[in-house]
Amino acid sequence: MSDEPLVLGIETSCDETGVGIVRGQTLLVDTVASSVDEHARFGGVVPEVASRAHLEAMVPTIDRACREAGVSLRDLDAISVTSGPGLAGALLVGVASAKALALALGKPIYGVNHLASHVAVDIVEHGPLPEPTMAMLVSGGHSSLLLVPDVTNDVRSLGATMDDAAGEAFDKVARVLGLPFPGGPHVDRAAREGNRLAIDFPRGLTTGRDLERHRFDFSFSGLKTAVSRWVELRQRAGENVPVADVAASFQEAVVDVLTRKALLACKEHDVEHLLIGGGVAANSRLRALAEERCAKAGVVLRVPRPGLCTDNGAMVAALGAQMVAKGREPSDLGLPTDSSMPVTLVQA
């Protein structure tokens, strides 16, 4: 137990300053300072506001994580940090801080991919990842379907969104419905009171040639436009907008496409385990429908608890610990950040 690698992970790719500490496959602490409230009034994450908040939160968050875990920095075996993808200025704060820790403490550093970290975090929740695992990552920044033979060095992209990320569609539809930012939890809540079959919104890239050419890709911008138009027509006609029904029907269109494609990918690649991660994985209807369809298809579903689905430092530490355990070479102290780091590149 105690000879398992003790790794501190830093995540600053968007608006959360996350610091997590993992020993092997055990989560010791997951500390997050969020600047989401500062962004809410702008209806989206403002990069410079996020970067300023990261700078202020960075050292206090590291300090808090160590205190809560009862870990001394000197005891760490390695530092890991998100080197991409994400907001360039935000990534830089975390990477510079991680390098300073690694340099001061004389520890190896692993610059890792944010998306692979979203997959690896489930190891601290549900144990070792079956190889291969199918992973679907859905959030405000990503909608990806990944075949993962080895999360430390072999992640293959099967498909991704062609336009909006799933979570972004939630934000935009929330705005149309007069619900607060961030939209995901509010749409989810409103949808519980509504009828998900009330309105038949379009399912992007699910039929005919679209399905052939973009088998595992997603598109949510057509859906978002359809919702806006539907609401606008009602308003123009002076009718009430049934917010709960629109939310439920929109949400159903999103999760229907996501789960359908994820299970198609499992079937065609002969994979028996599906992992869903990213902030949208906290959506209650996505979880319910995924469970239903996985059970029917004989696929084992893994979804980390909501707190580990959103961006956090624990996921970066979890991947770092896997890197150490598998004997992967550390990154160089000159490692760069890469705001558009490809998902297939696990380590910088």
Place this chain on the structure above:
Amino acid sequence: MTGALAARVACSDSLTLVLLLAIDTSTTAITVGLHDGSGVVAETTTLDARAHAEHLAPGIGAALATVSAGPGDVTDVVVGIGPGPFTGLRVGIVTARTFAFALGIPVRGLTSLDAVAHQAWLAGRRGDLLVATDARRKEVYTAAYALGDAGARRTAEPTVSRAADLPDELRALPTAGRGPALYGDALPHGIELLDVSGAALADLAVRRLADTTSPDLDGTLQWTEPGRGFDGLEPLYLRRPDVSPAAPTTKSTLG
């Protein structure tokens, strides 16, 4: 107690107890200086306006290696707090804060423009001086100084503006920094001193630490508190953030 450090600085037979690390990333230079109490013992500087985070940590490692020291030998950290382009500036500040935190040693901030003026003073320049560095967006960060025999004294506080909008009496001064190279019409009297030097910053910091005429400090220096003769550890942004939300492809509001 910083008084003890000041004493070490002043007392020549215990100089080896001091190893001050100075960092600045507010200009094109990613620059690191090491001072052992009697003088600057190492400097590494890389000119790269777009890759501060890549060069800084290796630069610190290289500077330490030249004096056969390790990170654990560093006793004090000083960082230039700008003003400077935000992204690069933060790299230096977060590096200094984290490095010092990890080692449990004090970290202090100094206005980066002061280090440029101090370097001019070290080179023997006297009289009035304007420092004007690149603020991007067709603007410059400036501060003015009077260089006397005792050192460079700030006479106009840091500000950001178009070079042409500065008062005529400031624009008429000899000017250090990249401002004159960028806006020669508005700043015609450029001198050969473009960026912050880690060595000059380290030298300025040690002098401020040793200056017993400054108001005294209490013993424990927290990284959030400005100390005697220092400027705190908050970046000098001088501009509010732009508030347009991120491009959808890179933003992740839900993780």
